Amino acid sequence: MGSVTTKKHPNGLDYVEVNTDLCQASIFLQGAQIDYFKPADKSPLLWVSDADDYQPGNGIRGGIPVCWPWFGASAVEGFPQHGFARTSIWSLASVKMRNQLVDLIFTLKITEDNKQFWAHDTEVSVLFTLGETLSVSIVNKNNCDYPVNLTQALHTYFPIEDIHQLKATGFSGAKYIEFGKGPYQQDSDEVSFNRETDRVYTDLGATQLLHTPNGIIEVSRENSQSAVLWNPWIDKSQRLSRFEDNDYLTMVCHEAANVLEDEVQLAPGESHTLTTHIRWR
Numbered sequence: 001m002g003s004v005t006t007k008k009h010p011n012g013l014d015y016v017e018v019n020t021d022l023c024q025a026s027i028f029l030q031g032a033q034i035d036y037f038k039p040a041d042k043s044p045l046l047w048v049s050d051a052d053d054y055q056p057g058n059g060i061r062g063g064i065p066v067c068w069p070w071f072g073a074s075a076v077e078g079f080p081q082h083g084f085a086r087t088s089i090w091s092l093a094s095v096k097m098r099n100q101l102v103d104l105i106f107t108l109k110i111t112e113d114n115k116q117f118w119a120h121d122t123e124v125s126v127l128f129t130l131g132e133t134l135s136v137s138i139v140n141k142n143n144c145d146y147p148v149n150l151t152q153a154l155h156t157y158f159p160i161e162d163i164h165q166l167k168a169t170g171f172s173g174a175k176y177i178e179f180g181k182g183p184y185q186q187d188s189d190e191v192s193f194n195r196e197t198d199r200v201y202t203d204l205g206a207t208q209l210l211h212t213p214n215g216i217i218e219v220s221r222e223n224s225q226s227a228v229l230w231n232p233w234i235d236k237s238q239r240l241s242r243f244e245d246n247d248y249l250t251m252v253c254h255e256a257a258n259v260l261e262d263e264v265q266l267a268p269g270e271s272h273t274l275t276t277h278i279r280w281r
Contacts, residue, residue: 004095004102011054016092022100022131030056031086032106032126035063037134042280043214045134047159047251052242059086061242062251064136066126067153069118071228071259076117082155084114085124093125102130120148122266133279140273142266150264153228153257154276160252161213163193163231168254170208176201176229177260193252196233202226202260210254215280219254222275226262228255 002020009015009028015035018025026036038044048062059065059082068085080087085108094105107125110118121143129135142148160166172189176182176199183202191197204227210217221227230253232240237248256276258264264272 002097002100002102004097004104006092009054012056013054016104018102018104018130020097020100020102020130023134025102025128025130025134027104027106027128028054028060029090029092029106031059031088032066032090032108033060033063033086034128034134034136035060037130037278039132039280044159045217045278045280047157049243049247049251051244051247057087058242061240062157064157065155066138067151067155067255067257068124068138069122069150069152071151071153071257074117079117082153084117086155088114090126100131102128104128104130120144122148122150133277135275135277137273137275139271140264140266141271142268145268147268148266150266151257151259152264152274153255153259154274155228155253155255156219156276156278157251157253158210158217158219159212159214159250160210160217161250163249163252165213166252167192167211168208168229168252169211170205171201172205174201174204191229193231193233196236197229197231199229200226200257200259201229202262208254209281210252218277218279218281219256220277221256222277223272224256224258224262224274224276226257226259228253228257228259230255 015028027034052061067082090106096103123141127137168191207220
């Protein structure tokens with residue numbers, strides 16, 4: 001058996017709590033952001049900074065922020081970093097349980113305030129499927145009579161115990177841009193960490209592995225040939241909001257994305273679904 005209940009954080013944010021024989025999870029209506037996912041009898045698969053205080057209006061520093069309808073800085077000065085979806089209030093549109101799996105659909109209505117950032121008639125929803133594996137999808141549909149382009153990412157924070165021992169594999173043959181330079185060719189299959197890392201990968205295979213002291217996390221993607229690999233290291237950690245100085249030691253972001261030449265191009269009436277699957281291997 002299982003349960004899906006709505007609750008309120010002490011600071012006022014509403015969230016959905018999921019408890020089944022297969023997993024436990026919590027997903028906030030602000031940003032349609034999952035901050036906790038723990039498969040039964042295994043360690044949690046998502047990381048959140050102890051410095052985050054879950055204040056309304058701030059995206060949670062951890063879990064999976066939804067970057068939409070653009071990733072990173074907007075081309076328009078003054079527009080919010082990573083779009084407006086991660087601080088907007090979404091609606092829980094659907095809850096289904098099937099064989100201990102839970103499907104949740106969150107939808108975002110574009111408010112009058114947000115139309116200043118996104119004037120297009122599009123639909124966006126986030127689908128969570130919760131079981132032994134966590135699957136998250138961003139679903140877009142273009143209702144305009146003209147094409148619409150967008151970039152997006154599922155900005156996943158992983159708990160990796162010790163950044164010095166982390167080995168990320170599955171990168172051979174990809175290209176990446178880092179700190180505005182590149183593209184560089186990734187010859188080695190493995191990435192290790194000894195400095196700030198902020199790579200935007202393209203032509204990337206569908207599955208990567210995070211080899212941590214606690215086990216191997218498998219991260220796979222659908223309808224995505226791009227991903228972001230990020231660890232702020234020492235100096236940037238000290239500048240980040242809602243982030244402890246030493247948090248870089250215990251987290252890494254590996255984000256399913258549609259960025260750079262992999263951006264989403266929606267013809268009139270067309271739909272697109274970006275999905276990431278996360279599990280302990």
